[in-house]
Amino acid sequence: MTLAADRWPAYPEPAPGPSGPGGPGGPATRTGPRSGTRTVWRLELAKLRGQGRVRAIAAACLVGPFVIVAGLNVQSATPGDTAFGQWVHTSGFAIPMVILGFGGQWLLPVGTAVVAGDIFSAEDHFGTWKTILTRSRSRRELFAGKFLAALTFATAAMMLLIITDLLAGLLAGTQPVAGLGGQLVPAGHATELVLVSWLSVIPPVLGFTALAIFASVASRNSVIGIGVPVVLTLAFQVATLIALPAWGQQVLLSTPFTAWHGFWEQPAYVGPFLYGLLTSAVWFTLCSAAAWLVFRRRTIGGAS
Amino acid sequence: MSLGNPRRRTAAGAAAAAAAITVGTLTASGCGSTGLTAPRLQTSLSRTFANLYVLQQTEQGNPEPSATSLDSHASCQKGGTPDITQDGSGVWLCQITYLVAGPGYPVIAKYNVDVQTDGCYAADGDGPASVNGSPTITGPHYKQLINPLSLIDGCFDTT
Numbered sequence: 001m002t003l004a005a006d007r008w009p010a011y012p013e014p015a016p017g018p019s020g021p022g023g024p025g026g027p028a029t030r031t032g033p034r035s036g037t038r039t040v041w042r043l044e045l046a047k048l049r050g051q052g053r054v055r056a057i058a059a060a061c062l063v064g065p066f067v068i069v070a071g072l073n074v075q076s077a078t079p080g081d082t083a084f085g086q087w088v089h090t091s092g093f094a095i096p097m098v099i100l101g102f103g104g105q106w107l108l109p110v111g112t113a114v115v116a117g118d119i120f121s122a123e124d125h126f127g128t129w130k131t132i133l134t135r136s137r138s139r140r141e142l143f144a145g146k147f148l149a150a151l152t153f154a155t156a157a158m159m160l161l162i163i164t165d166l167l168a169g170l171l172a173g174t175q176p177v178a179g180l181g182g183q184l185v186p187a188g189h190a191t192e193l194v195l196v197s198w199l200s201v202i203p204p205v206l207g208f209t210a211l212a213i214f215a216s217v218a219s220r221n222s223v224i225g226i227g228v229p230v231v232l233t234l235a236f237q238v239a240t241l242i243a244l245p246a247w248g249q250q251v252l253l254s255t256p257f258t259a260w261h262g263f264w265e266q267p268a269y270v271g272p273f274l275y276g277l278l279t280s281a282v283w284f285t286l287c288s289a290a291a292w293l294v295f296r297r298r299t300i301g302g303a304s
Numbered sequence: 305m306s307l308g309n310p311r312r313r314t315a316a317g318a319a320a321a322a323a324a325i326t327v328g329t330l331t332a333s334g335c336g337s338t339g340l341t342a343p344r345l346q347t348s349l350s351r352t353f354a355n356l357y358v359l360q361q362t363e364q365g366n367p368e369p370s371a372t373s374l375d376s377h378a379s380c381q382k383g384g385t386p387d388i389t390q391d392g393s394g395v396w397l398c399q400i401t402y403l404v405a406g407p408g409y410p411v412i413a414k415y416n417v418d419v420q421t422d423g424c425y426a427a428d429g430d431g432p433a434s435v436n437g438s439p440t441i442t443g444p445h446y447k448q449l450i451n452p453l454s455l456i457d458g459c460f461d462t463t
Contacts, residue, residue, distance in 0.1 A: 089450075240421045243392045265460070
Protein backbone atom coordinates (compact mmCIF):
# COMPACT_ATOMS: atom_id res chain seq x y z
CA MET A 1 0.00 0.00 0.00
CA THR A 2 2.88 2.38 0.65
CA LEU A 3 6.38 2.46 -0.65
CA ALA A 4 7.92 4.16 2.37
CA ALA A 5 10.78 1.70 2.58
CA ASP A 6 11.62 1.72 -1.10
CA ARG A 7 10.08 -1.65 -1.65
CA TRP A 8 6.87 -3.50 -1.19
CA PRO A 9 6.71 -5.02 2.26
CA ALA A 10 6.07 -8.69 2.57
CA TYR A 11 2.34 -9.01 2.84
CA PRO A 12 1.50 -11.23 5.77
CA GLU A 13 -1.67 -12.80 4.41
CA PRO A 14 -1.38 -15.77 2.08
CA ALA A 15 -2.62 -14.64 -1.35
CA PRO A 16 -5.42 -12.35 -0.28
CA GLY A 17 -6.24 -11.23 -3.78
CA PRO A 18 -7.30 -7.61 -4.31
CA SER A 19 -7.66 -6.51 -0.75
CA GLY A 20 -10.27 -3.83 -1.26
CA PRO A 21 -13.62 -3.89 0.46
CA GLY A 22 -15.53 -6.81 -0.87
CA GLY A 23 -12.36 -8.43 -2.12
CA PRO A 24 -12.44 -12.21 -2.03
CA GLY A 25 -10.53 -14.54 0.18
CA GLY A 26 -9.61 -14.91 3.83
CA PRO A 27 -10.34 -12.15 6.31
CA ALA A 28 -10.92 -9.71 3.48
CA THR A 29 -14.40 -11.14 3.08
CA ARG A 30 -15.27 -9.08 6.16
CA THR A 31 -15.86 -5.75 4.55
CA GLY A 32 -16.35 -2.34 6.06
CA PRO A 33 -14.10 0.02 8.00
CA ARG A 34 -12.98 -2.57 10.51
CA SER A 35 -11.44 -4.87 7.98
CA GLY A 36 -9.98 -1.84 6.20
CA THR A 37 -8.36 -0.69 9.43
CA ARG A 38 -7.13 -4.21 10.00
CA THR A 39 -5.52 -4.35 6.59
CA VAL A 40 -3.73 -1.05 7.16
CA TRP A 41 -2.70 -2.19 10.63
CA ARG A 42 -1.21 -5.45 9.40
CA LEU A 43 0.57 -3.72 6.59
CA GLU A 44 2.01 -1.08 8.91
CA LEU A 45 3.20 -3.80 11.26
CA ALA A 46 4.89 -5.52 8.33
CA LYS A 47 6.58 -2.22 7.47
CA LEU A 48 7.67 -1.73 11.09
CA ARG A 49 9.20 -5.20 11.17
CA GLY A 50 11.41 -4.16 8.29
CA GLN A 51 12.66 -0.98 9.96
CA GLY A 52 16.15 -1.01 11.41
CA ARG A 53 15.22 1.08 14.41
CA VAL A 54 12.37 -1.23 15.33
CA ARG A 55 14.70 -4.20 15.18
CA ALA A 56 17.26 -2.30 17.24
CA ILE A 57 14.69 -1.52 19.94
CA ALA A 58 13.47 -5.12 19.95
CA ALA A 59 17.04 -6.34 20.29
CA ALA A 60 17.68 -3.87 23.11
CA CYS A 61 14.55 -5.06 24.94
CA LEU A 62 15.62 -8.65 24.43
CA VAL A 63 19.22 -8.50 25.63
CA GLY A 64 19.42 -5.19 27.52
CA PRO A 65 18.40 -6.51 30.95
CA PHE A 66 20.79 -9.45 30.68
CA VAL A 67 23.63 -7.12 29.70
CA ILE A 68 22.86 -4.99 32.75
CA VAL A 69 22.87 -8.05 35.00
CA ALA A 70 26.18 -9.16 33.53
CA GLY A 71 27.58 -5.66 33.98
CA LEU A 72 26.51 -5.58 37.62
CA ASN A 73 28.13 -8.96 38.18
CA VAL A 74 31.60 -7.83 37.18
CA GLN A 75 31.79 -4.83 39.49
CA SER A 76 30.86 -4.15 43.07
CA ALA A 77 29.56 -0.57 42.88
CA THR A 78 25.85 0.00 43.22
CA PRO A 79 23.74 2.51 41.31
CA GLY A 80 23.11 5.22 43.86
CA ASP A 81 20.36 7.79 44.02
CA THR A 82 17.62 5.42 43.04
CA ALA A 83 15.24 3.21 44.95
CA PHE A 84 16.50 -0.38 45.20
CA GLY A 85 19.91 0.73 43.93
CA GLN A 86 21.78 -0.52 46.97
CA TRP A 87 20.15 -3.95 46.81
CA VAL A 88 21.18 -4.94 43.27
CA HIS A 89 23.89 -7.26 44.58
CA THR A 90 21.65 -8.67 47.29
CA SER A 91 18.57 -9.68 45.32
CA GLY A 92 17.79 -10.07 41.63
CA PHE A 93 14.39 -8.47 42.16
CA ALA A 94 16.03 -5.12 42.74
CA ILE A 95 17.48 -5.04 39.22
CA PRO A 96 14.23 -4.73 37.21
CA MET A 97 13.14 -1.96 39.58
CA VAL A 98 16.38 -0.03 39.12
CA ILE A 99 15.98 -0.37 35.35
CA LEU A 100 12.40 0.88 35.68
CA GLY A 101 13.53 3.77 37.86
CA PHE A 102 15.99 4.95 35.24
CA GLY A 103 14.13 3.77 32.15
CA GLY A 104 10.84 5.37 33.11
CA GLN A 105 12.40 8.81 32.93
CA TRP A 106 13.95 8.54 29.47
CA LEU A 107 14.14 5.24 27.72
CA LEU A 108 10.49 4.26 27.63
CA PRO A 109 9.09 7.59 26.32
CA VAL A 110 11.90 7.91 23.80
CA GLY A 111 11.62 4.27 22.71
CA THR A 112 7.98 4.59 21.75
CA ALA A 113 8.43 8.07 20.25
CA VAL A 114 11.13 6.82 17.88
CA VAL A 115 8.51 4.71 16.13
CA ALA A 116 5.29 6.64 16.75
CA GLY A 117 6.85 9.99 15.85
CA ASP A 118 7.71 8.70 12.41
CA ILE A 119 4.78 6.53 11.41
CA PHE A 120 2.77 9.37 9.85
CA SER A 121 5.47 11.82 8.83
CA ALA A 122 7.42 9.13 6.97
CA GLU A 123 4.70 9.32 4.33
CA ASP A 124 5.35 13.07 4.06
CA HIS A 125 9.03 12.45 3.87
CA PHE A 126 8.67 9.97 1.03
CA GLY A 127 5.78 11.87 -0.57
CA THR A 128 3.57 8.82 -0.49
CA TRP A 129 0.33 10.23 0.95
CA LYS A 130 -1.13 10.72 -2.50
CA THR A 131 -0.36 7.14 -3.39
CA ILE A 132 -2.01 5.81 -0.27
CA LEU A 133 -5.10 7.95 -0.37
CA THR A 134 -5.95 7.05 -3.91
CA ARG A 135 -6.24 3.47 -2.74
CA SER A 136 -9.45 2.05 -1.47
CA ARG A 137 -8.78 2.98 2.13
CA SER A 138 -10.42 5.95 3.75
CA ARG A 139 -8.55 8.45 5.86
CA ARG A 140 -10.25 7.09 8.92
CA GLU A 141 -9.01 3.58 8.18
CA LEU A 142 -5.52 4.80 7.44
CA PHE A 143 -5.36 6.84 10.62
CA ALA A 144 -6.75 4.06 12.78
CA GLY A 145 -4.49 1.44 11.22
CA LYS A 146 -1.33 3.46 11.63
CA PHE A 147 -2.30 4.55 15.14
CA LEU A 148 -3.00 0.96 16.17
CA ALA A 149 0.29 -0.17 14.67
CA ALA A 150 2.19 2.35 16.81
CA LEU A 151 0.27 1.27 19.92
CA THR A 152 0.89 -2.38 19.07
CA PHE A 153 4.59 -1.77 18.77
CA ALA A 154 4.73 0.10 22.09
CA THR A 155 2.76 -2.60 23.90
CA ALA A 156 4.69 -5.47 22.34
CA ALA A 157 8.05 -3.87 23.14
CA MET A 158 6.93 -3.27 26.74
CA MET A 159 5.75 -6.87 27.11
CA LEU A 160 9.05 -8.14 25.75
CA LEU A 161 10.97 -5.88 28.11
CA ILE A 162 8.87 -6.93 31.10
CA ILE A 163 9.55 -10.60 30.42
CA THR A 164 13.28 -10.22 29.84
CA ASP A 165 13.58 -7.92 32.85
CA LEU A 166 11.95 -10.42 35.13
CA LEU A 167 13.98 -13.30 33.70
CA ALA A 168 17.20 -11.34 34.11
CA GLY A 169 16.24 -10.55 37.70
CA LEU A 170 15.38 -14.16 38.47
CA LEU A 171 18.65 -15.23 36.88
CA ALA A 172 20.55 -12.82 39.14
CA GLY A 173 19.05 -14.27 42.30
CA THR A 174 15.72 -14.89 44.00
CA GLN A 175 16.61 -13.82 47.51
CA PRO A 176 13.94 -11.81 49.32
CA VAL A 177 14.28 -8.09 48.69
CA ALA A 178 13.70 -5.21 51.08
CA GLY A 179 10.66 -3.28 49.90
CA LEU A 180 10.30 0.48 50.16
CA GLY A 181 8.53 0.09 53.49
CA GLY A 182 11.54 -1.75 54.87
CA GLN A 183 9.61 -5.02 54.84
CA LEU A 184 11.27 -8.13 53.50
CA VAL A 185 9.42 -9.23 50.36
CA PRO A 186 9.65 -12.97 49.62
CA ALA A 187 10.36 -14.19 46.09
CA GLY A 188 6.78 -14.99 45.07
CA HIS A 189 5.34 -11.66 46.08
CA ALA A 190 8.37 -9.85 44.70
CA THR A 191 7.77 -11.46 41.30
CA GLU A 192 4.19 -10.17 41.36
CA LEU A 193 5.31 -6.70 42.37
CA VAL A 194 7.92 -6.55 39.61
CA LEU A 195 5.29 -7.51 37.03
CA VAL A 196 2.64 -5.15 38.37
CA SER A 197 5.12 -2.29 38.62
CA TRP A 198 6.19 -2.72 35.02
CA LEU A 199 2.62 -3.11 33.80
CA SER A 200 1.70 0.12 35.57
CA VAL A 201 3.93 2.17 33.25
CA ILE A 202 2.24 0.96 30.06
CA PRO A 203 -0.53 3.63 30.24
CA PRO A 204 1.93 6.57 30.29
CA VAL A 205 3.96 4.87 27.53
CA LEU A 206 0.81 4.80 25.41
CA GLY A 207 0.21 8.43 26.34
CA PHE A 208 3.64 9.30 24.96
CA THR A 209 2.84 7.23 21.86
CA ALA A 210 -0.25 9.37 21.18
CA LEU A 211 1.78 12.50 21.88
CA ALA A 212 4.43 11.47 19.36
CA ILE A 213 1.75 10.66 16.79
CA PHE A 214 0.19 14.07 17.26
CA ALA A 215 3.57 15.75 16.84
CA SER A 216 4.24 13.61 13.79
CA VAL A 217 0.88 14.39 12.17
CA ALA A 218 0.91 18.08 12.99
CA SER A 219 4.49 18.77 11.93
CA ARG A 220 4.71 16.31 9.01
CA ASN A 221 8.30 15.95 10.10
CA SER A 222 9.83 12.93 11.79
CA VAL A 223 12.50 14.95 13.55
CA ILE A 224 9.82 16.99 15.27
CA GLY A 225 7.61 13.94 15.72
CA ILE A 226 10.35 12.21 17.68
CA GLY A 227 11.88 15.38 19.12
CA VAL A 228 8.77 16.84 20.75
CA PRO A 229 8.20 13.89 23.11
CA VAL A 230 11.91 13.79 23.92
CA VAL A 231 12.00 17.51 24.72
CA LEU A 232 8.81 17.15 26.75
CA THR A 233 10.32 14.39 28.88
CA LEU A 234 13.15 16.80 29.59
CA ALA A 235 10.69 19.58 30.41
CA PHE A 236 8.79 17.24 32.73
CA GLN A 237 12.02 16.35 34.50
CA VAL A 238 12.75 20.02 35.08
CA ALA A 239 9.18 20.62 36.20
CA THR A 240 9.38 17.86 38.81
CA LEU A 241 12.31 19.68 40.40
CA ILE A 242 10.16 22.74 41.04
CA ALA A 243 7.91 22.74 44.08
CA LEU A 244 4.71 22.33 42.11
CA PRO A 245 1.52 21.71 44.07
CA ALA A 246 0.43 18.08 44.13
CA TRP A 247 -2.08 18.52 41.30
CA GLY A 248 0.60 20.18 39.19
CA GLN A 249 2.74 17.09 39.54
CA GLN A 250 -0.16 14.84 38.70
CA VAL A 251 -0.94 16.43 35.34
CA LEU A 252 2.59 15.77 34.09
CA LEU A 253 2.80 12.69 31.91
CA SER A 254 6.07 11.74 33.61
CA THR A 255 4.50 11.28 37.05
CA PRO A 256 2.67 7.99 36.27
CA PHE A 257 6.08 6.44 35.62
CA THR A 258 6.83 6.68 39.35
CA ALA A 259 3.47 5.44 40.63
CA TRP A 260 4.79 1.90 41.13
CA HIS A 261 6.69 2.99 44.24
CA GLY A 262 3.45 2.73 46.19
CA PHE A 263 3.11 -0.97 45.39
CA TRP A 264 6.33 -1.68 47.28
CA GLU A 265 5.29 0.18 50.41
CA GLN A 266 3.81 -1.32 53.53
CA PRO A 267 0.89 -0.84 53.51
CA ALA A 268 0.80 -0.53 49.75
CA TYR A 269 -0.99 2.46 48.26
CA VAL A 270 -2.40 2.94 44.78
CA GLY A 271 -3.50 6.59 44.83
CA PRO A 272 -0.69 7.81 42.55
CA PHE A 273 -1.36 4.90 40.19
CA LEU A 274 -5.05 5.76 39.85
CA TYR A 275 -4.30 9.44 39.28
CA GLY A 276 -1.65 8.31 36.81
CA LEU A 277 -4.22 6.28 34.91
CA LEU A 278 -6.41 9.37 34.65
CA THR A 279 -3.48 11.55 33.59
CA SER A 280 -2.38 9.05 30.95
CA ALA A 281 -5.93 8.67 29.65
CA VAL A 282 -6.39 12.42 29.32
CA TRP A 283 -3.09 12.91 27.51
CA PHE A 284 -3.84 9.95 25.28
CA THR A 285 -7.35 11.17 24.44
CA LEU A 286 -6.37 14.78 23.81
CA CYS A 287 -3.36 13.89 21.67
CA SER A 288 -5.11 11.27 19.58
CA ALA A 289 -8.18 13.47 19.08
CA ALA A 290 -6.01 16.42 18.08
CA ALA A 291 -3.99 14.21 15.72
CA TRP A 292 -7.18 12.97 14.06
CA LEU A 293 -8.60 16.48 13.71
CA VAL A 294 -5.41 17.69 12.04
CA PHE A 295 -5.14 14.61 9.88
CA ARG A 296 -8.68 14.57 8.55
CA ARG A 297 -8.73 18.20 7.47
CA ARG A 298 -5.29 18.17 5.96
CA THR A 299 -4.92 19.10 2.29
CA ILE A 300 -2.99 16.42 0.51
CA GLY A 301 -1.70 17.01 -2.96
CA GLY A 302 -2.01 20.58 -4.16
CA ALA A 303 0.06 22.97 -2.11
CA SER A 304 1.07 20.55 0.60
CA MET B 305 -12.54 17.17 2.50
CA SER B 306 -15.46 18.01 4.68
CA LEU B 307 -14.58 21.07 6.65
CA GLY B 308 -16.77 22.18 9.51
CA ASN B 309 -18.13 18.71 10.04
CA PRO B 310 -20.34 18.72 13.13
CA ARG B 311 -18.85 15.44 14.23
CA ARG B 312 -15.46 17.05 14.39
CA ARG B 313 -16.79 19.86 16.53
CA THR B 314 -18.29 17.26 18.81
CA ALA B 315 -14.94 15.53 19.15
CA ALA B 316 -13.17 18.81 19.85
CA GLY B 317 -15.81 19.74 22.39
CA ALA B 318 -15.48 16.38 24.10
CA ALA B 319 -11.72 16.73 24.24
CA ALA B 320 -11.97 20.23 25.70
CA ALA B 321 -14.53 19.06 28.23
CA ALA B 322 -12.32 16.16 29.26
CA ALA B 323 -9.43 18.55 29.76
CA ALA B 324 -11.53 20.95 31.80
CA ILE B 325 -12.91 18.17 33.99
CA THR B 326 -9.47 16.74 34.62
CA VAL B 327 -7.88 20.05 35.47
CA GLY B 328 -10.83 20.88 37.71
CA THR B 329 -10.67 17.56 39.52
CA LEU B 330 -6.95 17.69 40.00
CA THR B 331 -7.08 21.30 41.19
CA ALA B 332 -9.74 20.52 43.73
CA SER B 333 -7.89 17.45 44.95
CA GLY B 334 -4.89 19.24 46.39
CA CYS B 335 -5.02 22.97 45.90
CA GLY B 336 -1.68 24.54 46.72
CA SER B 337 -0.07 21.91 48.89
CA THR B 338 2.64 19.68 47.53
CA GLY B 339 1.37 16.87 49.72
CA LEU B 340 4.90 16.50 51.08
CA THR B 341 4.15 17.16 54.73
CA ALA B 342 6.00 16.38 57.94
CA PRO B 343 3.37 13.97 59.38
CA ARG B 344 3.38 11.85 56.24
CA LEU B 345 7.16 11.72 56.12
CA GLN B 346 7.40 10.94 59.84
CA THR B 347 4.88 8.10 59.65
CA SER B 348 6.58 6.53 56.65
CA LEU B 349 10.14 6.97 57.90
CA SER B 350 9.53 5.60 61.39
CA ARG B 351 7.74 2.53 60.03
CA THR B 352 10.40 1.86 57.40
CA PHE B 353 13.13 2.36 59.97
CA ALA B 354 11.54 -0.14 62.34
CA ASN B 355 11.25 -2.79 59.61
CA LEU B 356 14.83 -2.25 58.50
CA TYR B 357 16.06 -2.31 62.10
CA VAL B 358 14.55 -5.77 62.42
CA LEU B 359 16.30 -6.74 59.19
CA GLN B 360 19.60 -5.37 60.44
CA GLN B 361 19.39 -7.32 63.68
CA THR B 362 18.52 -10.61 61.99
CA GLU B 363 21.30 -10.15 59.43
CA GLN B 364 23.77 -9.70 62.26
CA GLY B 365 22.54 -12.89 63.86
CA ASN B 366 20.99 -11.12 66.83
CA PRO B 367 17.63 -12.14 68.30
CA GLU B 368 14.84 -10.82 66.12
CA PRO B 369 12.99 -7.92 67.76
CA SER B 370 9.46 -7.12 66.71
CA ALA B 371 8.94 -3.92 64.79
CA THR B 372 6.08 -2.82 67.03
CA SER B 373 8.01 -3.28 70.26
CA LEU B 374 10.50 -0.67 69.01
CA ASP B 375 7.71 1.91 69.22
CA SER B 376 9.65 4.11 66.81
CA HIS B 377 8.70 7.75 66.32
CA ALA B 378 10.17 10.15 63.81
CA SER B 379 10.34 13.90 64.15
CA CYS B 380 11.25 15.83 61.03
CA GLN B 381 12.05 19.47 60.32
CA LYS B 382 12.74 20.99 56.99
CA GLY B 383 15.92 22.99 56.50
CA GLY B 384 16.72 23.10 60.21
CA THR B 385 15.25 26.51 60.92
CA PRO B 386 11.69 26.84 62.21
CA ASP B 387 10.62 29.68 59.92
CA ILE B 388 10.88 27.59 56.72
CA THR B 389 7.56 26.26 55.46
CA GLN B 390 7.30 22.69 56.68
CA ASP B 391 6.13 21.39 53.34
CA GLY B 392 7.68 20.29 50.08
CA SER B 393 10.68 18.61 48.58
CA GLY B 394 14.24 19.16 49.69
CA VAL B 395 16.37 18.20 52.67
CA TRP B 396 14.61 17.38 55.91
CA LEU B 397 16.35 16.61 59.19
CA CYS B 398 14.79 13.73 61.06
CA GLN B 399 15.29 12.13 64.46
CA ILE B 400 13.94 8.68 65.09
CA THR B 401 13.40 7.66 68.70
CA TYR B 402 13.08 3.94 69.37
CA LEU B 403 13.28 1.53 72.27
CA VAL B 404 15.61 -1.46 72.39
CA ALA B 405 16.11 -1.90 76.12
CA GLY B 406 12.78 -1.00 77.64
CA PRO B 407 10.80 2.21 77.87
CA GLY B 408 13.35 3.93 80.06
CA TYR B 409 16.13 3.88 77.50
CA PRO B 410 15.20 5.53 74.22
CA VAL B 411 17.77 5.58 71.43
CA ILE B 412 17.84 8.40 68.91
CA ALA B 413 18.97 7.89 65.31
CA LYS B 414 19.49 10.89 63.06
CA TYR B 415 18.92 11.12 59.34
CA ASN B 416 19.33 13.68 56.57
CA VAL B 417 16.35 13.00 54.37
CA ASP B 418 16.25 14.10 50.75
CA VAL B 419 12.57 14.21 49.81
CA GLN B 420 11.66 14.24 46.14
CA THR B 421 8.54 15.73 44.64
CA ASP B 422 6.97 12.32 43.97
CA GLY B 423 6.96 11.45 47.68
CA CYS B 424 10.02 9.22 47.59
CA TYR B 425 12.93 9.95 49.83
CA ALA B 426 16.50 8.85 50.51
CA ALA B 427 17.40 9.03 54.19
CA ASP B 428 21.12 9.19 54.85
CA GLY B 429 22.24 7.98 58.27
CA ASP B 430 23.83 10.69 60.44
CA GLY B 431 24.53 8.83 63.64
CA PRO B 432 24.96 7.11 65.92
CA ALA B 433 27.76 5.46 63.98
CA SER B 434 27.07 1.99 65.34
CA VAL B 435 23.50 2.08 64.01
CA ASN B 436 23.56 3.87 60.69
CA GLY B 437 27.07 5.25 60.25
CA SER B 438 28.64 2.44 58.27
CA PRO B 439 27.41 1.33 54.84
CA THR B 440 28.19 -2.29 55.70
CA ILE B 441 27.64 -4.51 58.72
CA THR B 442 29.26 -7.78 59.70
CA GLY B 443 27.02 -10.80 59.50
CA PRO B 444 27.63 -14.36 60.71
CA HIS B 445 31.02 -15.78 59.67
CA TYR B 446 32.38 -12.24 59.23
CA LYS B 447 30.44 -11.78 56.03
CA GLN B 448 30.11 -8.15 54.97
CA LEU B 449 26.50 -7.19 54.30
CA ILE B 450 24.81 -3.95 53.32
CA ASN B 451 23.68 -2.04 56.38
CA PRO B 452 19.95 -1.54 55.78
CA LEU B 453 19.90 1.48 58.10
CA SER B 454 22.74 3.38 56.47
CA LEU B 455 20.67 4.54 53.51
CA ILE B 456 16.90 4.20 53.68
CA ASP B 457 14.83 4.45 50.52
CA GLY B 458 11.14 4.91 51.05
CA CYS B 459 8.04 6.59 49.69
CA PHE B 460 4.76 7.96 50.95
CA ASP B 461 1.46 8.79 49.30
CA THR B 462 1.16 12.45 48.34
CA THR B 463 -2.32 12.23 46.83
